[in-house]
Structure formats: structure tokens, C-alpha cells
Amino acid sequence: MLHLIKYRIISILKEKTIVFWSMLFPILLATMFYVSFGSSDNEIETIDVAVVKTDDSEMSKNFIKYLEMLENDDSKLISSEELSKEKADEKLEKFAVSGIYYAGEEIELVVTSNDINSSILKSLLDTYNNQAQMYKDIAIEKPEKLKTVINSDYMGFVDETTLGGKSVDGEVQYFLSLIGMACMFGCFIGHQISTQLQANVTPVALRRAVSSVSKFKQIVSDTLAGVIIHYINLAILLLFLNFVLHIDLSGNIVKLIGICITGGFIGVSLGIFVGSLSKLKDGVRIGLLVATGLLSSFFAGLMIVGVKGLIEDTCPILNKINPAAVITDAIYSVSVYDDPERYVSDIIILIIMSATIGIITFIKTRRERYDSI
Amino acid sequence: MIKVENLVKRYGSIVALDHLNLEIDEGEIFGLLGPNGSGKTTAISCMLALLKYDKGSIKIFGEQIKPDSYNIKRRIGIVPQNIAVFDELSVYENIDYFCGLYIKNKTEKKKLVSDAIEFVGLENYTKRKPGQLSGGLLRRLNIACGIVHKPELIIMDEPTVAVDPQSRNKILEGIEELNRGGSTIIYTSHYMEEVEQICTKVAIIDGGRCIASGTNEELKSMIKTGETITVENIFINSEQLTGIKNIQHVFDVVYKDNILVIRCSSAKHNLVKIMNYMQEHDISFGRVFSERPTLNDVFLEITGKQLRD
Known part of the structure; x- marks a missing residue:
């Protein structure tokens, strides 16, 4: 052989x-x-996403703030728009947006495809949830460190690495x-x-x-x-x-x-x-x-x-x-x-x-x- | 050793092999002689279980051959009509590769490769690629790849096509040597001189049928022609031509371009009688020569056409 x-x-x-x-x-x-x-400008395509606010909880407000931070960042990773559920569904059906975030006590994401945009949106949500959980843990276990952590530029890494630390x-x-x-x-x-x-x-x-x-x-x-x-x-x-x-x-x-x-x-x-x-x-x-x-x-x-x-x-x-x-x-x-x-x-x-x-x-x-x- | 019975192969409406029967015994150099398109290569391909056929049976070494009859194939060597070597490999690598398809032991393989190279006289070309070899050397490489594992049965399909006389002689001598070494050989060709020179038994194929088989002498004895006399630069009229035709034992006379070809049945003094007639009738002529019948005469007489038509 x-x-x-x-x-x-x-x-x-x-x-x-x-x-x-x-x-x-x-x-x-x-x-x-x-x-x-x-010779190109190396820009990443911005992902359009709809946000439907389901309640006025702190969690919901913080998440919307988190999205605004991402939106205003130089990377222009996402562009979010707050809409009613009906309008958001309509836009998702027409592929005008890549997904819908339902912001409430629980943050939910709805996507229709399994493409890279959906994956990025999911990853952003996971990152947010992980960070939120981290604050809760620090607040319980080491409340004296909470201020330092909040003041740190923890969001920065989101711009560079999104999916499990991978480049997009x-x-x-x-x-x-x-x-x-x-x-x-x-x-x-x-x-x-x-x-x-x-x-x-x-x-x-x-x-x-x-x-x-x-x-x-x-x-x-x-x-x-x-x-x-x-x-x-x-x-x-x-x-x-x-x-x-x-x-x-x-x-x-x-x-x-x-x-x-x-x-x-x-x-x-x-x-x-x-x-x-x-x-x-x-x-x-x-x-x-x-x-x-x-x-x-x-x-x-x-x-x-x-x-x-x-x-x-x-x-x-x-x-x-x-x-x-x-x-x-x-x-x-x-x-x-x-x-x-x-x-x-x-x-x-x-x-x-x-x-x-x-x-x-x-x-x-x-x-x-x-x-x- | 090989028994082909009632082999029928059709290509659509064309019958390539028409109830072909062959029997080849061990130790023979068996010639399959026939014009191009007579069915020689088709018969060989069927024997090697490469082609589908419509009817008949083929037994080699007593067994029906099938595509997965590896035990039979191990004992066969093939020298195809087209050069079957890797263009990208050197002479040595090609022979080594094909030897490795049969021989596992490295030492034995090395010796066999070296023997095959020596046998075909390619010692000075082992590092050359096939593209760097002349037609004759390429044919020798083709042969070396087929015989390197010292098979019991060697099938050679027109191995001397487009080969210079020197290489042709070397190849023909090699075939006889292989036969003396114990290999049975099937040799297909449309060159009747080659078949006549080396084959111990011949089957003449035409239109997919075996029209005659036997030794050279047996085949020649089957036909009427015993002697062919050719007279060059001869000028005769129709009356003289009729006179020659009427000479005893002359049965066919062809006069064309001042060349007279006279076919006579086997008898003594045919040439003398014809020479006497020409002298008596004051016919001027050039060179005169007489030939014993060839396989071409056999083919001509049986089929009515020349072997190389």
C-alpha cells in the first residue's frame, strides 16, 4: 500500500x-x-436590530443603554431602533432587521436565520448577560470592588471581539x-x-x-x-x-x-x-x-x-x-x-x-x- | 492454458467478435494475426476481463476470468498497444511501480526491476522521463513494465508499432528469450513477417472470426499457392499473357505497371518453365524472383484481400 x-x-x-x-x-x-x-476602508457592515421594550425594569433600561453604547462606538457594530412588537415583527419578516431584542426582566433575542449577524447578536446578548451576572456576583461577594469594576472600560472588548473572543x-x-x-x-x-x-x-x-x-x-x-x-x-x-x-x-x-x-x-x-x-x-x-x-x-x-x-x-x-x-x-x-x-x-x-x-x-x-x- | 469459446462481442450493430474460438497451449508464442480492426485488441481486452461481451466463455489457467480474478491476473503480464507508463515518473520509477503491483518483497522487487531494465537494454536511461525517450526506447519501457514480475503468460498487443528496425529486432529477440525462459506469449500484430518469424502457432483473424489457425507450415499448406514468381520490367501483349496463364501449375497472373506476378501451385520447375516461355517468345524482362508463400498469401487466398488493406 x-x-x-x-x-x-x-x-x-x-x-x-x-x-x-x-x-x-x-x-x-x-x-x-x-x-x-x-486599499479598502476596512469597515464592518453594521447590523440592524429592532428593540421591543416589554417593561420598564432596570434590566430593560440597562440593556438599552448597553446597545446605545455599542451603537455610538467607532466600530458601528449595530444600529438599533426601538419599535412596537408588530412593527419589529414586520421588519424582521422583510429582513429589514437581523433580529429583535425583547428588553424586559429577561432579555430575549429572536432571529430568523442562522447567519453570522444572528450569531453576533446572540453573542452580544450573552456578553451582556455574563457581565450583568458578574456585577451581581461582585455586589454580593465583594461590594467594595463594584465601583472600580463599573468605572473600568469593560465594554471596550466588545468592539474588538464579539463571538467567544473571535474576530468578526x-x-x-x-x-x-x-x-x-x-x-x-x-x-x-x-x-x-x-x-x-x-x-x-x-x-x-x-x-x-x-x-x-x-x-x-x-x-x-x-x-x-x-x-x-x-x-x-x-x-x-x-x-x-x-x-x-x-x-x-x-x-x-x-x-x-x-x-x-x-x-x-x-x-x-x-x-x-x-x-x-x-x-x-x-x-x-x-x-x-x-x-x-x-x-x-x-x-x-x-x-x-x-x-x-x-x-x-x-x-x-x-x-x-x-x-x-x-x-x-x-x-x-x-x-x-x-x-x-x-x-x-x-x-x-x-x-x-x-x-x-x-x-x-x-x-x-x-x-x-x-x-x- | 487459454480457451476462448464462441466469443461474441458487439459494439451496437457492429459485430467485433463473431463466435471466436481460440486455444492456446502452455509454452507457445501464439500469434494473433489480422488487419487493423479485425478484432485482435477486442479479443485481448475480453480475455483480460476489461470488456463486456455478449456471449461465450474465456478460461485462463482453467478458470473463468472475471474482473476480480486477482489470482489469475497475478500470473499475467500485459504489454498494451498504447504506451502505458506514467509520464511523470522516470524509467526506473515506472518499472519499480508496476513491479510493486505484484511483488511485495523489496529485495526481490529490486532484483526483478534490475533484470527487466537489463533485459530491455535501458540501463543508460533509468533516470530519464518517458518524454525524453525515443519511440523505440519507449516501447521497450512499455515491455519492461509488463514483464518485470516474470509472469507465466505475457500478452503483447502490437508491441512493435512505430518502432525503428533496431528496436524491433531487439524486441522480437526478447520475446523469444522470454518464451525460452518459460513464459507463454500471445502476440498480436498486423505485421505478418514478425508473426511468421517468432510465432510457433498462429490464428488469423478477420471480421472478428478466426479464419484459420495452426503452425506457419500448416497454414501455408492450406492454400493453393506454392510459389509466387515476380518478373519486373517486363513488356508483354495479351496473347503472351494468356500463354503464361496456360503454363501448367500457373493459376493466377497479374500484370500491372510492367510487373508480372504469377502464382503457381506447389510443383517442381515452375520458374524454369516460365523462363523458357519468355525466352521462346523473345520477351524482354528485368529482375525475376521466386517466393515461398507467406502468411499474407494465406490471408489473401482465404479472404480475397491483402493483410494490410
């Missing part, structure tokens, strides 16, 4: 086209992003999306691998098909070779982003590596699967591959931010079966949401998807005899 993997790695690495698309292209794209962002810098999100897209580019490696697995496509595949190495072993060794190469590609991309472009990946390199491995796995296995549709012409297979990659990336919001949220509202299952959407979600769960459960579930989904695609490919090709060669 090691013998097969070693030579497949060598042969794939020497394919210039593959190296370009799977490694150099994402790096070039990242550089272009970096250059174009360098819009530019970083583009780079994170780029990592997701690069994962999907593994399909080009997968396609190249598939050409060496089908006797009716290349003479090398023919020679391999008549050898005594089982199809299962061939698929597994080739897939592993592809995943290893793509993992190296993605690791180089991460290093490039971190150390050359100085993109802050929020210290989650280890978890991002986990995403890179599984994301690379899904990209490679998808490429092998599409490439193994032997009844289609080579041009059609490549077209299908490019279309699959681009469409899944588009639906995952890798090109236009917000598409994924819209799909979450209208057809959430699509986000669960779209590999690019799951990769993006996993990246966001690490770099934005700081949601370990979501991260693990996304990784599991990716592994199941890859394994399923691999098994289908194996079943399809294991005893394949061709109509013509």
Missing part, C-alpha cells in the same frame, strides 16, 4: 496543472484579496471562505486520480486494472495520496495566510487543520466520483466537476455572503448536504462562533459524506467491465 501511495504522490505532484489549481491558485487568490483589501473582521471571513473553496479544489486532484483508475480512459489505468492489486486497494491508496497532497496544499495556504499575509486565523490552526484534512478528503473523493462516471466524455466530466465545485461554493456563500443564510431559511437540508456549505460552517464554528459541538458535527458530516462517496465509487467501479476501450 505504501508503495502505491508513494508513487501516486510523486506522479500527482509532478502534474503542473494539478499543482496550479490545487495549491497555487488559492494562494494567488488570497494575494489578490489581500492587495484589494489593502469581514476581511478575515473572506480568507476563511477561501480556505473552504481551496478544500473543494481537491476535486481536481480527485479527477486526475480517477483517470488512472479507469481502463477505458488511460493506458496506465488499463495496466493497473489487469494487475493483481484489488480495485479497493487502488481506490484507497490513490485517495490517501490525493488527501495527503491536498492537505499539504492547504497547510501551505494556511501558513501563507498566517505568516506572509498576516491574516489572523484566531489561533485555531489545529482545528482548521482538522477541517483541511476532512475538507480535502471530500474534495478529492468528489473528484474521483465524478471522474469515474465513465459513460460521460472527459470534457463533460470536467465541466460537471467545475460546475459542482462552483455551484456548491456559491450556495455555501463563498462568493456572495448571505446566500448560505438564505438557504438556511428556505431549504436548510441543502446546507447539510452541500459539502462546501458544511466546510464553511465548520470554519465559522471555529473562527467565528467558537462552537465545538457544531465543529465536531460538521467534521462528522464531512467524514460520512466522503466515506459515502468513496463507497459508491468503489461499488460502481470494483467489477466494472467496459463497453469499449
Whole structure:
């Protein structure tokens, strides 16, 4: 097996086209992003939110004050508007606001989608609740320190870090999306691998098909070779982003590596699967591959931010079966949401998807005899 | 060793193999001779369980071959018609890779690779990529990759296509050497000279059917032609042409571009009789030569067309 993997790695690495698309292209794209962002004003998009006051309690007043502080801050993270319940609901339905805060003894948040804006609003509420609880605790346990704590600029951190201490810098999100897209580019490696697995496509595949190495072993060794190469590609991309472009990946390199491995796995296995549709012409297979990659990336919001949220509202299952959407979600769960459960579930989904695609490919090709060669 | 019975393969409405029957014994160099498109490669692909076929059975080493017959495949080496090597790997790496598909032991593998390189004479090119090799050397690499694991059965599909004479001779000598080493060889070609030179048994295929099979001598004895006499730069009229046709044992005469080709059945003194006739009728002529029947004559007589049509 090691013998097969070693030579497949060598042969794939020497394919210039593959190296370009799977490694150099994402790096070039990242550089272009970096250059174009360098001339932008780097402003974060302000989130519109409605506030419905349900009573006149202290808690309610303090929370509204907290929102005003955020609103007046330089970061312009949110823009709140106090409305009646009916008006607020109407605006939320029309997506004029990203959420509604119900301010009373208990502060509640209502959102309709599962996008980054909703997550930020939830995080702001969590931060407020945590701080409020902290004051209560200090007042009970060390009342003499309360004044000092209140006078400190505790709100400052909210402007810089919102979600579990993670950056919400819009530019970083583009780079994170780029990592997701690069994962999907593994399909080009997968396609190249598939050409060496089908006797009716290349003479090398023919020679391999008549050898005594089982199809299962061939698929597994080739897939592993592809995943290893793509993992190296993605690791180089991460290093490039971190150390050359100085993109802050929020210290989650280890978890991002986990995403890179599984994301690379899904990209490679998808490429092998599409490439193994032997009844289609080579041009059609490549077209299908490019279309699959681009469409899944588009639906995952890798090109236009917000598409994924819209799909979450209208057809959430699509986000669960779209590999690019799951990769993006996993990246966001690490770099934005700081949601370990979501991260693990996304990784599991990716592994199941890859394994399923691999098994289908194996079943399809294991005893394949061709109509013509 | 190989038994193909009533093999039928259709490509849509085209019948590529039409109830093909073959029997290949151990130790033979078995030639599959036929023009391009006669079904040689299709037959080979069916034998290797690569192609679906409509009817018939193929047994190799006594067992029906299937895509997952790995125990049978382990004993077979294939030299495909198209060069089947990795362009990105060097000569050594390619041979080592394909050897590794069969041989696990590193020491044994190393020796086999070295033997194969020496066998095909690529010692001075081990670090070169396939793209840096000439057509002949590339064919030799293709062969090395197929025979490196010393298989019992070697299937060679037109291994000398587009090869210079020097490499062709080296390849043909190599095939005979492999056979002497104990390998049974199936050799497909449309070059009848090669098949005639090295094959111990030949099957002639046309239109997907085996139209004749046997040793060279057996095949030649099947046909009427015993001798073909060619006379160059000859100028004769129709009366003289009829006269030649009437010479005993002459059964076919073709006169074209001042070249006269006379086919005679097996008999003594055919050439003398024709020379006498030309002298008696004061016919001027250039070079004259006589040939024993070839496999091309066999093919021509059975099918009515030239092997390379």
C-alpha cells in the first residue's frame, strides 16, 4: 500500500496543472484579496436590530443603554431602533432587521436565520448577560470592588471581539471562505486520480486494472495520496495566510487543520466520483466537476455572503448536504462562533459524506467491465 | 492454458467478435494475426476481463476470468498497444511501480526491476522521463513494465508499432528469450513477417472470426499457392499473357505497371518453365524472383484481400 501511495504522490505532484489549481491558485487568490483589501476602508457592515421594550425594569433600561453604547462606538457594530412588537415583527419578516431584542426582566433575542449577524447578536446578548451576572456576583461577594469594576472600560472588548473572543473582521471571513473553496479544489486532484483508475480512459489505468492489486486497494491508496497532497496544499495556504499575509486565523490552526484534512478528503473523493462516471466524455466530466465545485461554493456563500443564510431559511437540508456549505460552517464554528459541538458535527458530516462517496465509487467501479476501450 | 469459446462481442450493430474460438497451449508464442480492426485488441481486452461481451466463455489457467480474478491476473503480464507508463515518473520509477503491483518483497522487487531494465537494454536511461525517450526506447519501457514480475503468460498487443528496425529486432529477440525462459506469449500484430518469424502457432483473424489457425507450415499448406514468381520490367501483349496463364501449375497472373506476378501451385520447375516461355517468345524482362508463400498469401487466398488493406 505504501508503495502505491508513494508513487501516486510523486506522479500527482509532478502534474503542473494539478499543482496550479490545487495549491497555487488559492494562494494567488488570497494575494489578490489581500492587495484589494489593502486599499479598502476596512469597515464592518453594521447590523440592524429592532428593540421591543416589554417593561420598564432596570434590566430593560440597562440593556438599552448597553446597545446605545455599542451603537455610538467607532466600530458601528449595530444600529438599533426601538419599535412596537408588530412593527419589529414586520421588519424582521422583510429582513429589514437581523433580529429583535425583547428588553424586559429577561432579555430575549429572536432571529430568523442562522447567519453570522444572528450569531453576533446572540453573542452580544450573552456578553451582556455574563457581565450583568458578574456585577451581581461582585455586589454580593465583594461590594467594595463594584465601583472600580463599573468605572473600568469593560465594554471596550466588545468592539474588538464579539463571538467567544473571535474576530468578526469581514476581511478575515473572506480568507476563511477561501480556505473552504481551496478544500473543494481537491476535486481536481480527485479527477486526475480517477483517470488512472479507469481502463477505458488511460493506458496506465488499463495496466493497473489487469494487475493483481484489488480495485479497493487502488481506490484507497490513490485517495490517501490525493488527501495527503491536498492537505499539504492547504497547510501551505494556511501558513501563507498566517505568516506572509498576516491574516489572523484566531489561533485555531489545529482545528482548521482538522477541517483541511476532512475538507480535502471530500474534495478529492468528489473528484474521483465524478471522474469515474465513465459513460460521460472527459470534457463533460470536467465541466460537471467545475460546475459542482462552483455551484456548491456559491450556495455555501463563498462568493456572495448571505446566500448560505438564505438557504438556511428556505431549504436548510441543502446546507447539510452541500459539502462546501458544511466546510464553511465548520470554519465559522471555529473562527467565528467558537462552537465545538457544531465543529465536531460538521467534521462528522464531512467524514460520512466522503466515506459515502468513496463507497459508491468503489461499488460502481470494483467489477466494472467496459463497453469499449 | 487459454480457451476462448464462441466469443461474441458487439459494439451496437457492429459485430467485433463473431463466435471466436481460440486455444492456446502452455509454452507457445501464439500469434494473433489480422488487419487493423479485425478484432485482435477486442479479443485481448475480453480475455483480460476489461470488456463486456455478449456471449461465450474465456478460461485462463482453467478458470473463468472475471474482473476480480486477482489470482489469475497475478500470473499475467500485459504489454498494451498504447504506451502505458506514467509520464511523470522516470524509467526506473515506472518499472519499480508496476513491479510493486505484484511483488511485495523489496529485495526481490529490486532484483526483478534490475533484470527487466537489463533485459530491455535501458540501463543508460533509468533516470530519464518517458518524454525524453525515443519511440523505440519507449516501447521497450512499455515491455519492461509488463514483464518485470516474470509472469507465466505475457500478452503483447502490437508491441512493435512505430518502432525503428533496431528496436524491433531487439524486441522480437526478447520475446523469444522470454518464451525460452518459460513464459507463454500471445502476440498480436498486423505485421505478418514478425508473426511468421517468432510465432510457433498462429490464428488469423478477420471480421472478428478466426479464419484459420495452426503452425506457419500448416497454414501455408492450406492454400493453393506454392510459389509466387515476380518478373519486373517486363513488356508483354495479351496473347503472351494468356500463354503464361496456360503454363501448367500457373493459376493466377497479374500484370500491372510492367510487373508480372504469377502464382503457381506447389510443383517442381515452375520458374524454369516460365523462363523458357519468355525466352521462346523473345520477351524482354528485368529482375525475376521466386517466393515461398507467406502468411499474407494465406490471408489473401482465404479472404480475397491483402493483410494490410
